[in-house]
Amino acid sequence: MITVSIDAMGGDHGPSVVIPGAALSLERHPQMRFILFGKADEIEPILAGHPKLKAASTVVDCEVAVQMDAKPSQALRNGRWKSSMWKAIEAVKAGEADVCVSAGNTGALMAMARFCLRTMGDIERPAIAAIWPTLRGESIVLDVGATIGANALQLVDFSVMGAAMARALIEVERPTVGLLNVGVEEIKGQEEVKEAGRLLREAELSGLEYHGFVEGDDLGRGTVDVVVTEGFSGNIALKTAEGTARQIGEYLRSAMSRTWLARLGYLLARGAFRRLNDKMDPRKVNGGVFLGLNGIVVKSHGGTDDEGFAAAVDMAYDMVRNELLAHIDHDLQHFHNGQVRASLDAAVEDSGSAAKAAQ
Amino acid sequence: MITVSIDAMGGDHGPSVVIPGAALSLERHPQMRFILFGKADEIEPILAGHPKLKAASTVVDCEVAVQMDAKPSQALRNGRWKSSMWKAIEAVKAGEADVCVSAGNTGALMAMARFCLRTMGDIERPAIAAIWPTLRGESIVLDVGATIGANALQLVDFSVMGAAMARALIEVERPTVGLLNVGVEEIKGQEEVKEAGRLLREAELSGLEYHGFVEGDDLGRGTVDVVVTEGFSGNIALKTAEGTARQIGEYLRSAMSRTWLARLGYLLARGAFRRLNDKMDPRKVNGGVFLGLNGIVVKSHGGTDDEGFAAAVDMAYDMVRNELLAHIDHDLQHFHNGQVRASLDAAVEDSGSAAKAAQ
Known part of the structure; x- marks a missing residue:
C-alpha cells in the first residue's frame, strides 16, 4: 500500500481541482491511500462527491494555506509547522506518507521541503526534475530551477538522481545520461560541465551510461534518457x-x-x-520532482486541471512503487565512496612522492 | 553604394549556393557591389550564369578554403592571411567592403574576425546576435554562443549593441530590452544579471528602454525587442x-x-x-551577426540554400544602410562615459568621507 500526502489547498483552484484529481488517480491505482491536508470545511463537501476517495482518505484540518504569490521566506515565516503545505511534507518526514504532492508555489514548496526533509547524505543541493516529451518518448531533465549554478560534483549527483528517476518512471535498465552544453568548438562549455563529464566517464557507474555532451536540440530529439544541467540554463530551456x-x-x-x-x-x-x-498536452507530463531530499515531493503545475493533477499523483505513485529513494541512495553511495577512495589514493601517492623527494 | 565582401567557399555547398544567393539579394538591392573571395576556377563558371551579379562583382582568387570542421586554432594557423574567409574579413578592415558575409564554420569565423578586426573601444567580448521570430514579429537575442559567461558590464554592452541592431533591422525607435532570467522567487538570477539590471535602470540610456527580467517563454511571445543573456544559456535557448x-x-x-x-x-x-x-522557415531569419568588433560580420547557416544565403546578405545590407556601427559606438561611449563619471564621483565621495573620518 502506498500513502500519498496531499496539500489540498495548493494551486490556483485548491480543493476543487486537487480532490477530483486525486480521485482520478485512485481509479487507476486502487491500492493508494491519501492524507489530505487543508481547510476541512472546504475539502469535505467536495470529497462527499467522490465516495471511493473518501473511503481511502484521512482529512487533516489546517487553518493556514500558503498563498500562490508568497515569497519563500514569507511562506516559511507564516506557514511553518501549521500550513497544509508544511504538514503534507512533514507527513513524509514522519513516515506517515510515502510521498507528497502539492500544486502550491514552487519557491515556497522547495524552501519548506528543504527545511523539513533536509538534503540526503552527501547531496549539497536538491534539484527539480521535469519529464520532457521527445520524438523517442520521454526524457528526464534536471535541474529546471531549484538552484542556480552547480559545480562538477553536483552535476554528477544530478546525473545519478536523474538516472534513478528514469529507471523508476520510464523503465529503462541503464539510462543514458548527457550533459547539456554548447556546441561551438573550443569554447565548448563551462569548466564545471567538462569536469563533470570527466568524472562521469571515469566513475563507470553501474546505474547509468554516460553519453557525453548534448545540445539544446537534443532535448526534443530524445538523444538521451536524462539531460543534466544547472538550474539557470535548465529553467530557460524548459520555458523556451x-x-x-x-x-x-x-x-x-x-x-x-x-x-x-x-x-x-x-x-x-x-x-x-x-x-x-x-x-x-502539458497535462500529460505534469509534475516536477524534487530530488536530493530525504523524501519525495512532487510539484504539480499550479494552473492545471483535475486530469493534470492526477498525472502528478500517478507520477508520485510510480516513484514510490519503484523505490526511487533507495535507488538514489545506493547509487550515490557508490559514487561518493569511489570519490573518497580516489582522493585517498591520490593523497597516498602524493605523500609517497613527497617522501621520495625528501630522501 | 554598399560593398559586401563574401567568403564564396563557406558553407556546405560553397559557391554553388553562395553565388546564386548573392544574385537573389542583388535583385532586391540593385545598388550593392560585391567582392567574392575564393577559388576563381570554381566561382567563375557559376558567376557566368548570373550576368547582373557578374557585372557588380570583383573576384579575388584565394587558394585556401577553411574546412567546415576545422577547429578555430587550426583555421587560424592554416588560413590566416590567405584563406577566402580571412580575406573577406580583411576587406572590411581595409575599408574596401562595408560588411562581410560567410557561411563558413562559426568558431573559425569568430576567431578570425576577432583576430583581424579586434573588439571595439571599451568592449571586452564580442557577441553573436540572432533574429528570433515571435508572435509579435521579430526580436533580437544575444549572445547565442560567442563566449560563455558574461559579467554585468558585458551584459550592458550586449544590451546596447542589441538595441542598436534592433533599431537598424526591425526599425523600432527605442527598442525594449529584457535580461533573460529564471522566475523562481528569491533565487532569482545570477548576481551578474541582477547587477546588469541595476546598471541598465540607472543609466537611463537614450537608445533603449530597459524592460526588466524576462523568462524563456517570453522569447516566442516577443515580450521585448531585444533579449540579452550570456552565450551558454543563449545558445541553449536557441537550439532548444x-x-x-x-x-x-x-x-x-x-x-x-x-x-x-x-x-x-x-x-x-x-x-x-x-x-x-x-x-x-528558418531561411527567413538566417544570419547570426557578430557584434562588438570593428566591422560587421554576418554568419549564414552552413547548410542553407540560395534563398537562405540571400536573407543573410539582405541583413548585412540593412545593417550597413542603417549605420549600425556608428549607432553602437555612440551608445557605448555614452554608457561608458557615464560609468567612468559615476565611479569618479564615488571615488571623490569616498575620499571626502575618509577625510572627514580622519578629522
Whole structure:
C-alpha cells in the first residue's frame, strides 16, 4: 500500500481541482491511500462527491494555506509547522506518507521541503526534475530551477538522481545520461560541465551510461534518457520549449482559420489535430520532482486541471512503487565512496612522492 | 553604394549556393557591389550564369578554403592571411567592403574576425546576435554562443549593441530590452544579471528602454525587442527552440498522414500549411551577426540554400544602410562615459568621507 500526502489547498483552484484529481488517480491505482491536508470545511463537501476517495482518505484540518504569490521566506515565516503545505511534507518526514504532492508555489514548496526533509547524505543541493516529451518518448531533465549554478560534483549527483528517476518512471535498465552544453568548438562549455563529464566517464557507474555532451536540440530529439544541467540554463530551456510550442500552436490555429478551405480541411483532419494536441498536452507530463531530499515531493503545475493533477499523483505513485529513494541512495553511495577512495589514493601517492623527494 | 565582401567557399555547398544567393539579394538591392573571395576556377563558371551579379562583382582568387570542421586554432594557423574567409574579413578592415558575409564554420569565423578586426573601444567580448521570430514579429537575442559567461558590464554592452541592431533591422525607435532570467522567487538570477539590471535602470540610456527580467517563454511571445543573456544559456535557448519546432513539425506530419481523412484534410488546407511552413522557415531569419568588433560580420547557416544565403546578405545590407556601427559606438561611449563619471564621483565621495573620518 502506498500513502500519498496531499496539500489540498495548493494551486490556483485548491480543493476543487486537487480532490477530483486525486480521485482520478485512485481509479487507476486502487491500492493508494491519501492524507489530505487543508481547510476541512472546504475539502469535505467536495470529497462527499467522490465516495471511493473518501473511503481511502484521512482529512487533516489546517487553518493556514500558503498563498500562490508568497515569497519563500514569507511562506516559511507564516506557514511553518501549521500550513497544509508544511504538514503534507512533514507527513513524509514522519513516515506517515510515502510521498507528497502539492500544486502550491514552487519557491515556497522547495524552501519548506528543504527545511523539513533536509538534503540526503552527501547531496549539497536538491534539484527539480521535469519529464520532457521527445520524438523517442520521454526524457528526464534536471535541474529546471531549484538552484542556480552547480559545480562538477553536483552535476554528477544530478546525473545519478536523474538516472534513478528514469529507471523508476520510464523503465529503462541503464539510462543514458548527457550533459547539456554548447556546441561551438573550443569554447565548448563551462569548466564545471567538462569536469563533470570527466568524472562521469571515469566513475563507470553501474546505474547509468554516460553519453557525453548534448545540445539544446537534443532535448526534443530524445538523444538521451536524462539531460543534466544547472538550474539557470535548465529553467530557460524548459520555458523556451514551452513558449515555442505555444507559439507554433498559435500559428497553426491562425493558419487553419484563415480560409474556408483551410477550415474544411481542419474539420476533416480533426482526429489528427486531436492526436497532435494530445502529444503536446502539458497535462500529460505534469509534475516536477524534487530530488536530493530525504523524501519525495512532487510539484504539480499550479494552473492545471483535475486530469493534470492526477498525472502528478500517478507520477508520485510510480516513484514510490519503484523505490526511487533507495535507488538514489545506493547509487550515490557508490559514487561518493569511489570519490573518497580516489582522493585517498591520490593523497597516498602524493605523500609517497613527497617522501621520495625528501630522501 | 554598399560593398559586401563574401567568403564564396563557406558553407556546405560553397559557391554553388553562395553565388546564386548573392544574385537573389542583388535583385532586391540593385545598388550593392560585391567582392567574392575564393577559388576563381570554381566561382567563375557559376558567376557566368548570373550576368547582373557578374557585372557588380570583383573576384579575388584565394587558394585556401577553411574546412567546415576545422577547429578555430587550426583555421587560424592554416588560413590566416590567405584563406577566402580571412580575406573577406580583411576587406572590411581595409575599408574596401562595408560588411562581410560567410557561411563558413562559426568558431573559425569568430576567431578570425576577432583576430583581424579586434573588439571595439571599451568592449571586452564580442557577441553573436540572432533574429528570433515571435508572435509579435521579430526580436533580437544575444549572445547565442560567442563566449560563455558574461559579467554585468558585458551584459550592458550586449544590451546596447542589441538595441542598436534592433533599431537598424526591425526599425523600432527605442527598442525594449529584457535580461533573460529564471522566475523562481528569491533565487532569482545570477548576481551578474541582477547587477546588469541595476546598471541598465540607472543609466537611463537614450537608445533603449530597459524592460526588466524576462523568462524563456517570453522569447516566442516577443515580450521585448531585444533579449540579452550570456552565450551558454543563449545558445541553449536557441537550439532548444529550433529542436522544439522540428519536433512539433514531425508530430504534425505524422498526424496528418495517418488516416485518409487526415490526408484529405491536409490537401484542402495545404495553403494554410504552406503559410505555417513559411512562418517557421528558418531561411527567413538566417544570419547570426557578430557584434562588438570593428566591422560587421554576418554568419549564414552552413547548410542553407540560395534563398537562405540571400536573407543573410539582405541583413548585412540593412545593417550597413542603417549605420549600425556608428549607432553602437555612440551608445557605448555614452554608457561608458557615464560609468567612468559615476565611479569618479564615488571615488571623490569616498575620499571626502575618509577625510572627514580622519578629522
